[in-house]
Amino acid sequence: MPRGYSKERTSVHRLHYYFIWCPKYRKSVLTGEAKDRLEALIGEKADELDSEILALAVRPDHVHLFIEGNPKLAPNKIMQQVKGHSSRRMREEFDFGLPSLWTRSYFVSSAGDVSDETVEAYIEAQTGQRSVPTRST
Template sequence: MAVKRKVRRYSGGVYDLGLHVVWCPKYRRQVLGGRVSVRLRELIEAKAAEKGWEIVALEVMPDHVHLFVKHEPKASASYVANQFKGFTSRVLREEFPHLKSRMPTLWSSSFFVASAGAVSADTVEKYIDTQWERPWTKKRKEEEGSRAPGV
């Protein structure tokens, strides 16, 4: 499935930022099933809506969570991950007492996060490397070269 590019605007520019975030319960315990899984999905969706972030994909597995989320440029990757982890831990542990009794904290302190988007790193690299090959930039480069000092 291809991710459709949807740029957003704000006063400082235009952006399209996405993150793949993965996190696990403490000790990788398989506690994210049944009602906990359903409620976790609701909480993640609520936090994303509160922040104005777009959930592209979300899977809750028994022992980990995969999330692909689009966010604004001012939010760092760790901020995004920790917003979901902190909020969901607090609410789930209040609503499901067995999560408090089995583990000292709901989530492991670590997480995986990678930037992701509609284009690959190879595509971006090729785009940057070939800037001067475009017809409109070749002409401008030639013009700038003819105005160089000593020419």
């Protein structure tokens, strides 16, 4: 098995997701004890989801999370679990003066070792022809 890949009973995978999300109204509330507690809560939820945190940066008004995903969970479910768990617990422990801790939105991107062009070239080499039209740039 290639280095860096995880093996399950029926799959081999390497799913890395980069998430960014913000507190409601982009308030700078993620400092001091709140920052430390959020880092711990995200770590707990990652363990529960059988996912590994590759990098985490909590800024006063936003969060960056780079995480190895589990193929049983779509990225939106990972985010739903992380934001839901952390919001509930943080609002019990801290008074942020916000109607909810997080905005409903977030950014997600996948990260990998293989470019789109490499995948397209591999598929073309297997079939001898392009399987989908080339995207216009």
